[in-house]
Amino acid sequence: MRLHHTIIAGALTALLATSALSFAAEHAKSVSPDDALAKLQAGNKRFATRKITEGKPVAAQRAKTAQSQQPFAIIVGCADSRTSPELVFDQNLGALFVVRTAGNLVGEHGLGSIEYAVEHLGARLIVVLGHERCGAVASALATATAPGNVNSLVRDIQPAVQATKGRAGDMLDLTVKENAKLVAAKIRTEAKLGDLAKQVRVVVGVYDLDTGTVAWAKE
Numbered sequence: 001m002r003l004h005h006t007i008i009a010g011a012l013t014a015l016l017a018t019s020a021l022s023f024a025a026e027h028a029k030s031v032s033p034d035d036a037l038a039k040l041q042a043g044n045k046r047f048a049t050r051k052i053t054e055g056k057p058v059a060a061q062r063a064k065t066a067q068s069q070q071p072f073a074i075i076v077g078c079a080d081s082r083t084s085p086e087l088v089f090d091q092n093l094g095a096l097f098v099v100r101t102a103g104n105l106v107g108e109h110g111l112g113s114i115e116y117a118v119e120h121l122g123a124r125l126i127v128v129l130g131h132e133r134c135g136a137v138a139s140a141l142a143t144a145t146a147p148g149n150v151n152s153l154v155r156d157i158q159p160a161v162q163a164t165k166g167r168a169g170d171m172l173d174l175t176v177k178e179n180a181k182l183v184a185a186k187i188r189t190e191a192k193l194g195d196l197a198k199q200v201r202v203v204v205g206v207y208d209l210d211t212g213t214v215a216w217a218k219e
Helices: 002-026 033-049 058-065 108-121 135-142 150-164 171-190 194-199
Strands: 073-077 096-100 125-131 201-207 214-216
Touching: 033 073, 033 125, 033 201, 033 214, 073 108, 096 108, 108 171, 108 194, 125 171, 135 150, 135 171, 150 171, 171 201
Parallel strands: 073 096, 073 125, 125 201
Antiparallel strands: 201 214
């Protein structure tokens, strides 16, 4: 009987500890949008200009974030293998909440992920990160339809294609920027953030594959 009570007490203690960690993660102080953007800009500068970026104590950070997370920014990026936000912004485990699809698009799953990160993880900055020579955007410029589920990508990029027709400049670059701006507008209007929407800032960046730098669009 005493052993039975000991097991139950141990289980309750573990449950309470887990709940406390979860509560702390969901109610931790948020980083302001301006401060979060400054951290991203500083990290990108390190990535683009240094031969070796800041050392990351992976084992220590893994232990620190194993039970909870408090990312300071949400990145909506492209699935392109050359554009990993953690690398581009020189950040460690647990620093960024990342949503990635080809063409940096968002649907219901992406919007739901953003809503979760804002409400439960305290993130207050959302970055839509397009990139130079995006294959999904190039495909949408070439055709309005595509085989299989790739069609959903070229279909949803078509508004950006139509918006940039007739503009002077490189059509791929223009459409990459326009697509990112339209995704940002979609997040602003369709993400269900309630009163927290007043605390959240949505910005657009475009990553240069050649230089490693992110250019930030005017809001």
